[in-house]
Amino acid sequence: MASDSNSKNNQFRVVLPVIFTFGASLVFFQGNAHADDTNATANTAVTTTQTSDNQQSSNYQNANVALMTAQAVQTHAAEQTANTDPNKGAVDISAENAQNVTNAPAVNTQPNVSTDQVSNTQATPVNGTASTTVSGTGNINTNGLSARNVQFLESIHQGAVDGWKQFGVLPSLTGAQAIIESGWGQSALTTQGHNLFGIKGSYNGQSVTMPTYEYYGGRYVQINDAFRAYPSNYESIVDHGRFLKENSRYSNLIGQKDYQTVTRLIRQDGYATDPQYTNTLNRVIQQYNLTAWDQEAFNDNINTGHIDNVSVQGDNLKVEGWHATNNYDQSMHHFIILLDGNTKQELYRQEVPGTYRQDVQNVYPNAKISGWGGFSLTVPNSANFAGKAIQVVSRYTKNTNGEPNGGDDLWFNSVNLNTNAGYLDNFNIDAATNTLNISGWHATDQSAGKDHHFIILYDATKNRELGRYEVNSAIRNDVAKVYNVYNAGKSGFNLQVNISPALIGDNIQVISRYSNAANGEGNYVDYWFAPKTFNANQSYLDQVTISDNQVHVSGWQAADASVKQQNHFVILYDATTHHEIARKQVSNVSRPDVQRAYPNIANAGKSGFDVTFDFNRAAYAGHQLQVISRYSDANNGEGNRTDAWFTPTTVPSNNQGFLDSFVVKNGEVTVTGWQAADQSYNQKNHFVILYDATTHREIARQQVTNLDRPDVQKAYPSIYSSAKSGFKAAFKLDSSLIGHEIQVVSRYSDANNGEGNRTDFWFNAIKLPQRLV
Template sequence: MKNKKQSKIKIVLPVLFTFGASLMFFQADAQADSTQTTTSADQQVALTTNVNTTSQNTNYQSLNQSTDNQQDATQANTQTAVAGANDGVSLNDQDVQQANSKPVIDTNPGFSTNQYNVTATPVSSSNGTNGTNGAASLNTAGLSSWDINFLNSIHDGALNGWRQYGVLPSVTAAQAILESGWGQSGLATQGHNLFGIKGSYNGHSITMPTREVYGGRSFYINDAFRAYANNNESVQDHGRFLAVNSRYHNLLWQTDYRTVTRLIQADGYATDPYYASSLNAVIERYGLTAWDREVAEINTGHIDNLSVIGNQINIQGWHASDSYNSKMHHFIILLDGSTGKELYRTEVSGYYRQDVQNAYPNADISGWGGFNINIPYSSTFAGKNIQVVSRYTYNTNGEPNGGKDIYFNPISLNANTGCLDNMSLDAKTGTINIAGWHAADASLNKKYHFIIIFDGSKQVELGRFLVESGSRDDVAKAYNIYGANKSGFSLKLNFNPALAGDQIQVISRYSDSQNGEGNNVDYWFAPKTFSENRAYLDSLTVNGNQLHVAGWHAADQSIAKPYHFIIIYDATTHQEVKRQMVESLSRNDVQNACPNIYNDAQSGFDLITTLDPSLNGHEIQIISRYSDAKNGEGNRVDYWFNPVKVTIR
């Protein structure tokens, strides 16, 4: 054994509805229940239907997505109020007026998705400069996709056959090609047995017909052959087969393919007199010696983790190499992956990795080539693509001298992720309750945390509020991101007409400026529309020419619309018959059933009125309307119940 010394990677909708058209010229799709019996809202709420709204977008953000959003918010009037834990904060009236003057824009509001790096690949592969990918290094001209996939499927097994048993990869690959017909033999397709080895493997076998010769005569019999989970297992087992049979020991650890093919034929592996020359032809035709070069000089490694944990960058990985001497020093150097500028270097001591030792037992250094270091996180690294260089050198200052380098693929320290845990209307308090978290590597030295309320329908900022970042140990456990343990936020926002009907977005911003401008990192959460509009007609009865209707109507967009009307509409002639202002009645049952709809507690109505005898036999339709005008016009929100045919005596 030549060894002298000696995981996760960060790779790092809205529609605004206005109801300004005259009732005589506009009728929404009927949405209602025509049941005549009186029923409580607790029983019937599931039967109600929203009208004049679109489906709401969920406010949840997946914790495993990744992105950055380039959308910019136009700043609202200098509104930087510290949000209290229990008191609701309000939008600035001037900002609301400016927003109301803007038209709805025909666009889907943009939002961020989580930007976080993926988990590292297993230790058996390398993302260093010496990594290869099976057939990628070979001459594959004229090969089918099947053939190329076959080469990829035996690559790792062929290399491991050398590392564990000393069988040259090019010869192993050529044997697999010839003996399995590029993996298309019956044994290969049914049991991944590429070399016709009999018996069982880990208790698994497959029975196949085979020709045997006894006394000069051929017979076909059924016999057991080893069965494998994949082609790589078959290739590795082939290496073991040669290693445990003493007659093949002379070919082990030989590095010249012609020597190995000559010896394997001379040792009696095959009776074909042209077996060695056939193997040589395959090796030369497809350049299989490229696989020999992968194992002949080892200089490979892997970064298992590069992420921010607390206030430090943690870097874990390994570097196995044949160009190593016990007098050398091991340095880890960090470069700006975009500019190549060196940011940091440090000498590291050996951190033993048994898994690496097992994979590269004959390298000058493998197991003791592991490293696990922590360095202070600073603005030098924040937001940059970090390229790790592992270097073996005789020089104590880390400059090159005698050893080998590996330049690993750059990894971004620009994680930016968040989750909106809650964004809901509490009708009892009249506030939108907002809570969630936002963690970002680039939030370093940005001590001001703002929650910005943005109208996605009109593409205008409604307000911004300075909040205190709260403790989130759950986020810190799940994500290695700077500031994850203090990434929480919460805000109670007083409900406002500007928040009803449009798509409202929450933006979490870290800034180095007290007004939220300057150097910032934002996370745009998906929009949510507060446009619930539910109702139920508890009863509709006609006694003589007297009409009695009772029910309830709760709507988010009823805010700032104090006038409640019940409108009688002739659905037969499509004309309004009459409208009457009513008192909104207390409905605790509705409040219990629909706690997140504005005005749910005062949503009831009860009206007795007369009908003209000319309406006998007509279908009438009840419309509940909230309006900001005493005549029922102006800005309004309607609910149209299903038509009911009436008989007037």
């Protein structure tokens, strides 16, 4: 593979495949970059957003997506004229506009977005009158080729011919190598970087990274390496000729006109180690009659050139390039003419002095004008150029008015001056100021003659404009460095909008508009940024404290929806039985810690809650108690609402017991003891069960009446019913039980038969004596 150091590995390696097979493709790995979104240390256990139809949503789109110019949705001027001076505070969304959006139905349409349109700043000759400018595939043989392969040959034709004129590299060789090494232009390296020959490094600072194999330590190792990326196949073809010319290894083939000699020399010089490489090249040259390109190149007539730059710089249009020709004498004048590339209407012409180009002189030393054929033209930009395709014509003529008279014309490809680019630096809620902050830039060539810059807030869900605000464009030197666009240096904007319910829940878009009308209509150009939905919902439960008769909960819920759902409720929910226990409407508590962690959520600074509920712990002993924080637009906490469901907490349940006596006498056993259990609140039936632990079967059960036990109440005052937790029961014993292990079980149950939901206390087993006396 070739590199910037003008070295070619000493073996034949087609760069495009990972395995060295003609027509294969380079493996290309691509990964998504992810931003590191660092959240606060608080963790939200469960959050849901609910609407009246019980749908849940969690929508967020990055606002920094560049978005199109021609839009299907028409915006309409708002009646208000808002102040945008940052020293005078934020602007408002009018109540009328907010109400109109609220009343409008949602529509199922895809939001309009804009896409960067960047000018092509290079052009090559295209006019048919220039004798050495080639078109199509020339006189080569294209029989049997697909339309795609013919198009590929057309893309390399001019470059192959120019490679001979500039560097002395035979066009038939260049064409054959391009076909073989790029797989007819279908290799990954070609499709992504127009790199036909696998030359490494960068071209005018542009490169593409691809996986390839290098030979290290006796084996091939796959690596990722940078390869030159070209604007088109033309530049790749010409650069290939330059590579061979500048590498002394291949000096013996420069200027050779016999293709068989050249194909033998290039393999002999080490371009490839494949012994069949020369034969492969010859077969391709012969099959497609590529020598026809050689004959074109041998023509000594020269009329060629290149546009190096057509771009807007500040308030000027800059045009730079060169034109070399044999049809010239010193009496001639050099004119640059600018045409509308679509209508061919002349927009501007000017005679230009020669700007010396040593690089052109080196390539075309025999042309009557080459080195002094360079030109650099600065034209005051105006609305005449905005959005147009500019075609440059270079003309040598004897007439002082620039009309044709002797000399040559060279018509270059059109260059579009229709860049429309933008970026949102900030599109976030500021909880500290309770505003929506919008900042970014919009640079477009079409802003010429459009002196009014508006920022429009648009509800893409309802297809309604919320408001438009004329802004003073801000200095953006950073944009001017990247985009040679008419207003790039003064393309910035900043706007603060007071938070309104109309901003919450729907897809909200920012539109930047340049207009020639004071109300933002008339003739205008728009840039639609990606929509964003303001529905952030974060929360945390700091504390749940359960006592015998109260539950105290504290925490926070920060939700954008609180702007329109202004009733804050805290709800106690029994997650075991799935029913609500209680709810309370609360006043929000200041939480500066939450605002620091979530500065872009509307109510973060005042999102806390701290509330105490009356609560019968015994009634819910052992149940899963869940706290819900809710914002609602209804006074009763229903309607449209946004919830945060926190992780359930188990209500403490105490269950204690003791067997006081186990007396066997006259064929029966009498047992006494106590069981105090919180769950007896809901399980009112008290049973004492006799259980054979030897055979694992129940012997008998009795429902008992609880007995007073002041001693137990003193020891366990917090357990429900401890004061009346005693029991006494007697059971007949069968002689078959002699010697068995017997257990006493005290049980509270919500069923009359002792089954259902129940809470048991199993006492230690006691072995029956050999005699039941």
